[in-house]
Amino acid sequence: MQKIILASASPRRIEIMKKHGFKPEIVPAHIDEVLPFSMSSEASVMYLALKKALNVSLRVSYSNSILIAADTVVIFENKIIGKPKTQEEAFTILKDMRGKRHHVITGVCILETYNNLFISKTCLYEKTAVYFKQYSDAELISYTKTPEPYDKAGGYAIQGTFGKYVDHIEGDYNNVVGLPWHSIKPFLT
């Protein structure tokens, strides 16, 4: 059985792997999430996932292993929405997205060892449409006072208390949480 290495500090990605019966070794990547030039959102999440994967591949040495890295962004009205840094920023993002559709795109890169070297197995992305309900400014003020929005792309967690404001989604739920399980599962054996 191949060893699985998850190049991530995201508790959500770790949880998704565990709930599907995998016990990965966790080795967080240390990269700056800066793009070298302007590129599409789909290319940017795969680029950053590859950057995370390569960063970790230089720090682990195993034969017979698979290394997974991912990057998630929210796209709203053709703009990339990152992680909010302030309460004001989180409030503005979620107020703008109220009652509307946005997309969550997660890029994944999977490397595997060949003669003790990591080579690329696949890079892919998955896109999920998320439709928000209406919610009041007062509800947003109280939500943005909690820690939940601040380490999440788009400033919310579908799996957290903000889940009640999600009307419906089109696509893979786990993709929104940070790992498109249906797409990556075939590459893990």
Ligand SMILES: Cc1cn([C@H]2C[C@H](O)[C@@H](COP(=O)(O)OP(=O)(O)OP(=O)(O)O)O2)c(=O)[nH]c1=O
């Ligand atoms: C939209 C959304 C995002 N997120 C999270 C998934 C990702 O962890 C995070 C996006 O940030 P990322 O930069 O993709 O990942 P990360 O910094 O958390 O972890 P690492 O780089 O070490 O793998 O937002 C949710 O948990 N729920 C949601 O509903």
